[in-house]
Amino acid sequence: MIDMHIHVVPPNLPGTGPLHELLRKPVDEVAAALQAEMTAAGVTKCLAMGSWNTGDHDPLGIERTLEIAQRVPGLSAIGIADPTRTDTDHLRRVETQILTGRVAALKGYLGYLHYAPSHPGYVPYYELAARFRLPFIFHTGDTYSPFAKLKYAHPLGVDEVAVDFREVRFVIAHIGNPWVQDCAEVVYKNMNVWADLSGLLVGDTETLTNPDLAQSRQDVIDRIRLVMRYAERPNRFLYGTDWPLAPMPAYRDFMREAVLPEFHDQVFIENAQLLFFNPRRGG
Template sequence: MIDMHIHAVNPQLPGVRHIPDFLSGPLEPLVAILRQQMQESGTEAMLGMGHLGGTADDPLGIASTLRIAELLPVLHPIGVADPTRIDTEHLQRVERQLQSGKVKALKGYLGYLYYGPDSPAYVPYYELAARYKLPFIFHTGDNYSDLAKVKYAHPLLVDEVAVDHRGVNFVMAHFGNPWITDAAEVLYKNENVWADLSGLLVGDDAYFANMTERGVVRRVVERVKQGIEFTERPDKFLYGTDWPLAPMRTYRDFVRELIPENYHQAVFHDNAKALFKM
């Protein structure tokens, strides 16, 4: 099983709160927690989001993830594409980091930064993604910050760049939740658009138990299943947990309810392995 959406480092996004302290602490305790989560959930590999605000030596914000990966080699980094930094020197440094072959994808934090996917500032990153055959992930849907502007994170905006940049595979993180029907249309229409199923519910085990008892989980499952059915392409979905915002084992069980059983192997493993060349 491949979890293609976790946070092993603090993403350092404006206004984001309630990030566990262990993401900013010593590496050994963090790695121990990750190993336990992986063992309990049956996870064999993970993709970890980088952080915003990379340095000259680390323009994609992946150095901390790479240090963790030295202790946990099944963790692979996803670099952050920062639309506020598009000067030639920065982009050259980004390209040098991509040339290492360690980066599995690029990510744009829509809504947290006030740039839509169709902003010209993202185009140089799309060109790099196409050149190095890397998927480009967008945060879509609800933002985990009251400073974010959600209009920039609407999944319909992904259609703009999917049409204009056919050489790039785009991934809508969180399936555009709560705009799942809109996200489903974008995926259905565009062969180069995928979606991950991370972050549809956020909380600890007690939260999931409470939401299950209240019938909330059942209603979320019904809503997401309708979106997946609309796409007619359950083979274009990816498993992710958004850990540590949800426990890996509990979230795995939740996602199992969303996907037809005959597509579990594809969604939990094969799709990510192929898309991210793992």
């Protein structure tokens, strides 16, 4: 099983805090907790989001993630694209990090940063994504920050760049929740767009299993099935948890219920394997 959306470092975004107290712990402690969760859930590969604005020495915000990856087999890093930094020196440092071969994808934090996908500040990163065949992930939908602006986090913004940068593989994180049908339309229309199912429920195991919360879970299940039915592309959906915002075993079980059984192999393994780990990156 591949979990393509987790966190092992604080995102360092305006108004978010660390997301979870674990992410401030020493590297060895984070690595041990992640390894235990992966083993319990049967996860063999994970992709972890980096930190924004970590300084010139770490332009994609992945150094601490790579430290943890040395201790956790199967962990890969996702670099953060900063639309406020498009100067030549910064982009040269970004390219140097990509050339190490330790960057699995790039990510833009829509909403948290007040820039639409079509903003010129993202264009150099799309060009790098195309050149190195790296998928480009966008945070979309609800946010953890009162300083975020939701108009920038709407999944319809991804349609514009999917058309203009057709050689780039884009991923709409969190299926654009709550704008899930808009996400479905973007996936349906554009052959270079995927969507991930991470972070649709957050909390502890009790949140994901308590009978008193069954209706809330059913609401999410209904949204997932609507999106996948509308998009008509089960090969474009990816499994992720948003760990440690949700425990891996409980979220896995919840998603096994939400995703129809005939699509399990694609959603839990094959789609992410093709997109992130196949040499041709997305076919």
